Amino acid sequence: MPDQPPRARRRTAQKKAVSEALEAADGFVSAQELHRRLSDDGQTAGLATVYRQLNTLAQDGEAHVVTTPAGQLFRACEAGAHHHHHLICESCGRAVEISPPHEDWLPRVAEDNGFSISHHQMEVFGLCADCRAKSTGA
Amino acid sequence: MPDQPPRARRRTAQKKAVSEALEAADGFVSAQELHRRLSDDGQTAGLATVYRQLNTLAQDGEAHVVTTPAGQLFRACEAGAHHHHHLICESCGRAVEISPPHEDWLPRVAEDNGFSISHHQMEVFGLCADCRAKSTGA
DNA sequence: ATGCGTGCAAACGATTTGCAGAGAA
DNA sequence: TTCTCTGCAAATCGTTTGCACGCAT
Numbered sequence: 001m002p003d004q005p006p007r008a009r010r011r012t013a014q015k016k017a018v019s020e021a022l023e024a025a026d027g028f029v030s031a032q033e034l035h036r037r038l039s040d041d042g043q044t045a046g047l048a049t050v051y052r053q054l055n056t057l058a059q060d061g062e063a064h065v066v067t068t069p070a071g072q073l074f075r076a077c078e079a080g081a082h083h084h085h086h087l088i089c090e091s092c093g094r095a096v097e098i099s100p101p102h103e104d105w106l107p108r109v110a111e112d113n114g115f116s117i118s119h120h121q122m123e124v125f126g127l128c129a130d131c132r133a134k135s136t137g138a
Numbered sequence: 139m140p141d142q143p144p145r146a147r148r149r150t151a152q153k154k155a156v157s158e159a160l161e162a163a164d165g166f167v168s169a170q171e172l173h174r175r176l177s178d179d180g181q182t183a184g185l186a187t188v189y190r191q192l193n194t195l196a197q198d199g200e201a202h203v204v205t206t207p208a209g210q211l212f213r214a215c216e217a218g219a220h221h222h223h224h225l226i227c228e229s230c231g232r233a234v235e236i237s238p239p240h241e242d243w244l245p246r247v248a249e250d251n252g253f254s255i256s257h258h259q260m261e262v263f264g265l266c267a268d269c270r271a272k273s274t275g276a
Numbered sequence: 277a278t279g280c281g282t283g284c285a286a287a288c289g290a291t292t293t294g295c296a297g298a299g300a301a
Numbered sequence: 302t303t304c305t306c307t308g309c310a311a312a313t314c315g316t317t318t319g320c321a322c323g324c325a326t
Binding site for chain 4 (some may be wrong): 153182
């Protein structure tokens with residue numbers, strides 16, 4: 001199976017708008033939320049397009065996705081970035097990149113159990129300082 | 139907010155059937171899959187009931203849930219069990235409990251970033267020895 | 277000119293819920 | 302008897318897709 005030549009990608013206004021909005025978000029956002037922000041911003045981009053664009057970004061490694069029971073959340077991340085995980089604020093979505101000390105431990109347990117690892121995911125949820133302050137004050 | 143007195147739980151045939159089927163699974167299964175197995179087994183339990191029962195088990199800490207883009211998968215786990223994670227076979231769903239070395243590391247990064255942790259999740263996906271053998275042989 | 281990207285609305289699929297009846301306590 | 306649990310079907314809801322048109326290349 002010869003790897004597919006990377007599909008041609010055109011630069012359109014919507015694509016730019018979506019990735020810029022995603023980067024501006026500084027945290028995880030849902031497709032719907034992003035779409036709403038774009039609309040509020042006067043940008044025109046159909047919800048379907050936002051989804052499509054977001055999925056493309058994720059495929060190209062330019063965005064991270066976390067799947068929650070409520071749906072998927074996206075975040076801008078450099079394509080060639082080092083493998084990492086996130087500390088996510090459940091209230092505002094803000095995220096901090098973290099690098100858990102398990103990267104070298106994983107292959108070992110895998111082998112011990114006869115597994116071959118294809119991928120793993122880990123996300124830590126909580127409240128950032130700001131949101132904590134707000135909720136406490138309220 | 140005084141904590142709610144735990145809702146009364148009745149013991150019904152369906153409840154028993156669902157949790158037994160879940161335990162028999164020895165791995166993660168979707169609600170639909172579990173429902174299918176029950177049906178094939180002659181058991182009668184509506185899909186809605188399976189979902190409700192599964193959610194109840196999860197709430198009561200008697201089952202673990204992992205949310206994948208394809209939906210949620212459930213696995214039986216003792217209620218009072220020590221906090222742990224899983225090494226999951228993507229092919230057959232079989233899972234092995236693992237205890238990553240990050241449990242004491244987490245509070246530190248959290249504090250360093252001003253976050254208070256509410257919960258975290260981590261799952262490792264791959265292929266178990268059996269499934270690897272099968273796919274290789276095929 | 278070619279054919280990818282977009283918009284819209286319809287289609288999907290997993291999960292939830294309303295309601296009336298059945299069965300545990 | 303009382304009130305939770307069940308079944309079924311309808312309703313949700315996030316996400317995907319078909320199709321025709323516009324625009325990047």
